[in-house]
Amino acid sequence: MNAQLHPVPANDELDAFWMPYTANRQFKANPRLLARAEGMHYWTPDGRQVLDGVAGLWCVNAGHGRREITEAVTKQLSTMDFAPSFQMGHPIAFELANRLAAISPPGLDRVFFTNSGSESVDTALKMAIAYHRARGAGQKTRLIGREKGYHGVGFGGMSVGGIVNNRKIFGSSMLPGVDHLPHTLNIEHNAYSRGLPAWGAHLANELERLIGLHDASTIAAVIVEPISGSAGVILPPVGYLKRLREICDKNDILLIFDEVITGFGRIGKPFASLAFDVTPDLMASAKGLTNGAMPMGAVFAHRKIYDAVMQAPEGSIELFHGYTYSAHPASCAAALATLDIYTKEGLLTRAAAMSSQWENAVHSLRGLPHVVDIRNCGLIGAVELEPRAGKPGARAFEIFLKCFERGVMVRQTGDTIAMSPPLIIDAKQIAQLVDTLGSVIRETA
Ligand SMILES: Cc1ncc(COP(=O)(O)O)c(C=O)c1O
Numbered sequence: 001m002n003a004q005l006h007p008v009p010a011n012d013e014l015d016a017f018w019m020p021y022t023a024n025r026q027f028k029a030n031p032r033l034l035a036r037a038e039g040m041h042y043w044t045p046d047g048r049q050v051l052d053g054v055a056g057l058w059c060v061n062a063g064h065g066r067r068e069i070t071e072a073v074t075k076q077l078s079t080m081d082f083a084p085s086f087q088m089g090h091p092i093a094f095e096l097a098n099r100l101a102a103i104s105p106p107g108l109d110r111v112f113f114t115n116s117g118s119e120s121v122d123t124a125l126k127m128a129i130a131y132h133r134a135r136g137a138g139q140k141t142r143l144i145g146r147e148k149g150y151h152g153v154g155f156g157g158m159s160v161g162g163i164v165n166n167r168k169i170f171g172s173s174m175l176p177g178v179d180h181l182p183h184t185l186n187i188e189h190n191a192y193s194r195g196l197p198a199w200g201a202h203l204a205n206e207l208e209r210l211i212g213l214h215d216a217s218t219i220a221a222v223i224v225e226p227i228s229g230s231a232g233v234i235l236p237p238v239g240y241l242k243r244l245r246e247i248c249d250k251n252d253i254l255l256i257f258d259e260v261i262t263g264f265g266r267i268g269k270p271f272a273s274l275a276f277d278v279t280p281d282l283m284a285s286a287k288g289l290t291n292g293a294m295p296m297g298a299v300f301a302h303r304k305i306y307d308a309v310m311q312a313p314e315g316s317i318e319l320f321h322g323y324t325y326s327a328h329p330a331s332c333a334a335a336l337a338t339l340d341i342y343t344k345e346g347l348l349t350r351a352a353a354m355s356s357q358w359e360n361a362v363h364s365l366r367g368l369p370h371v372v373d374i375r376n377c378g379l380i381g382a383v384e385l386e387p388r389a390g391k392p393g394a395r396a397f398e399i400f401l402k403c404f405e406r407g408v409m410v411r412q413t414g415d416t417i418a419m420s421p422p423l424i425i426d427a428k429q430i431a432q433l434v435d436t437l438g439s440v441i442r443e444t445a
Contacts, residue, residue, distance in 0.1 A: 005035045008045045032404060037064035040422055040429055042409065050404065053433045054411045055422045058229060058261040059292030062341045063422040069293045069337040076333035085113070085327045093327035096335050100298060103339075103348070105273040108283055110306035112299040113327040117260035118152025120284035120297035121223070125156045126321055127282055127301055127309070128221035128254045134308040137252075141177055142214055144207065144222040144253075148183035150230035151223060151258050151284075160223050163231055179214065181206050181222070185234045187384065191373045192366060193235070194359055200237030204244045216251035221282070223256040226272035232416030233375050233382030241278040254281040254305075260297070264288030265342060265423050267378025268352025275352075275378070281305060291338040296331035347423045351379040357427060361434040362419070368441045370395060381419040383437065399440050408436040 014028040035045040040063055042050040055061055076092070083090040093113065101109035112127070114120045125143055132140035145151065145160030152158075158166055159175035162183065167174070182203055190197035207222060226241060228234040248255040257280040262272035265288065269275040273283060282305065286297035312318040325331070342348050351358075355378055362381035363374050373384035388394050393414050400412035410433075411418045419433060 005045060008033060008035075039063045039065065040425060049407060051408045051429060051432055051436075053403075053409050053419045053421050053437075055288075055420050056292045057287070057411075058266070058420045059287035059290075061264055061266070061288040061423045062291045062338060062345065062347055063424040066291060066293070066337070066341055068341055069291055069334050072333040072337035073294060073330045076330050080329055083329055084324070086322060090327070090329055092329055092332040092336065096327070096332045099336065099339050100300070103270045104300045105271055105279045105283065107279065107302045107304070108281075108300040110301040110303055112301065113323075113331075114286070114297035114299065115295045115323055115325050115328070115331075116152065116297050117258075117284065117286035118154045118157050119323060120260065120286050120299050121151040121160075121258055122154040122156040123297075123299045123321060124256050124258075124282040124284045124301075125160065125221065125223065127299065127305060127319070128256060130319055130321075131254065131305045131308050132220050134311055137217075139218060140220045140252075142219045143175070143178050144181060144210055144219060145178060146181040146183055146224050148185065148228060148231035148234060149180075149223070149225060149258075150228060151225075152260070177218075179210050181210070181224070183228075183231070183234060184237055184240060185231075187373045190237070192363065193375065194363065195355075195377055196235050196238045198238055201239035201243055203237065204240050204247065207244060207247045211247070211251055211253075216253060219251070219253050221254040221256050222248055223258060225258045225260075226262050226276060226278075227267065227377055227380060229261040229380070229418065229420070230413060232384065232413045233380055233418050235375055235377055236276070241276050245278050245280075248281075256280055256282040256284065258284045260284055260286045261420070262378075264338075265348040265351055266380060266420065268349055268355060270348045289338065290331055290334040291341070293338070294328070294331040294334040295325075296328070296335055298335075345424070350423050354379060354423075354425070354430075358430060361430045364434060365438050365441065368438060370444075371441065379421060379423055379425070383417045383441070385415045385417070385441075387415045395444060399437070399444050402440040402444065403436055406436050406440065408433055410437060 033045050034042045036043040097111040100111050129141050143160050147162035149162040151161045159178045162180050184200050189199035259271050263285040267275050281302045283300040290296045309318050359376045362376050370386045372386050375382045385395050396412040396415045403410050
């Protein structure tokens with residue numbers, strides 16, 4: 001088996017790769033390499049097995065090494081490696097769009113392909129502005145995001161995002177005309193809520209305050225993650241998303257859900273929108289779309305948005321936007337094979353069946369040293385730790401490292417440990433994940 005693996009880089013061969021969202025110097029001094037993956041596990045180059053508690057990066061929902069996806073991509077690449085989607089088309093793209101439209105929230109049956117979550121977000125923001133302009137409301141250009149929101153790293157997504165470290169360096173280069181709702185994390189009121197917290201629906205009313213400040217006639221869209229992942233798993237209070245929807249409707253403002261992590265079964269329905277019974281006008285997705293095997297994103301647009309933009313003069317390009325690799329044939333093949341697996345194995349709803357077992361397991365960590373909150377929904381869990389004095393994030397980072405040494409991969413953001421395992425996880429693996437994390441927390445000062 002090891003004979004097939006790529007040679008491990010020597011320590012002096014690590015510098016050329018400027019690693020994303022990584023403490024490069026710290027990592028390169030003590031690299032953590034993954035060499036192989038199958039099912040619920042990774043293996044390090046020296047053959048150590050690591051349970052994947054985060055589905056890679058919230059994307060490998062059907063587990064690793066799915067042969068069906070590999071075969072579909074291989075077949076597609078050997079049939080037709082690339083075809084442009086600008087003024088040309090290829091069949092598999094249309095097939096995939098139809099398959100996605102069939103599982104989309106009501107009315108969101110027009111699908112635009114991108115290559116990542118960041119591109120999906122920027123695409124959705126541009127569609128919102130284009131929609132209003134097409135209806136003769138070209139002054140509606142303002143975008144409303146939310147504190148602690150993460151919408152990727154494009155200038156659009158960064159501007160509507162609300163995580164300070166992503167923003168502070170680029171301060172004066174942000175999009176103009178953006179404002180933010182308050183975030184919904186409140187440990188004082190909601191610590192140890194099981195599922196959605198009861199307190200906080202009224203925070204959606206802050207949108208009315210922003211409308212009072214800017215006027216609805218200037219606002220194109222509000223974008224939120226139904227559940228924020230990157231900021232440390234922030235859940236919407238019961239009724240919050242419905243209230244946002246009502247205020248948007250009353251004021252002719254589009255509602256965009258960023259479902260890059262919640263899409264494709266993470267919380268027990270194909271999309272969080274369906275689980276929470278709130279339908280946005282635009283929905284950004286990526287990650288689980290191809291089970292992480294190929295880079296791909298998709299924006300789901302309500303038909304009213306598509307139809308409005310299609311009013312452009314006959315023969316003209318209606319939306320001047322797209323990517324060379326939009327609907328890349330190999331990514332389309334990966335997505336179709338992924339959807340087949342999701343359907344065959346019931347993975348788009350499995351998280352609902354597993355969620356109470358998961359919830360009990362994750363909440364069993366309550367009472368451990370430095371734990372101040374535990375949050376869960378579907379197959380998402382988070383343990384919030386008290387920060388070390390003057391060293392935010394240090395305790396959680398140490399816990400992440402120790403977990404990895406003990407054969408479990410979790411994710412650390414700030415002082416939160418987040419878990420989002422592949423949706424195929426079984427009871428024994430849930431126990432291993434949570435027990436390992438628990439024993440590491442117990443022994444970390
Ligand atoms: C909610 C959300 N939006 C957008 C993104 C950006 O996706 P990508 O890294 O594929 O650009 C992420 C990535 O984690 C995300 O969680």
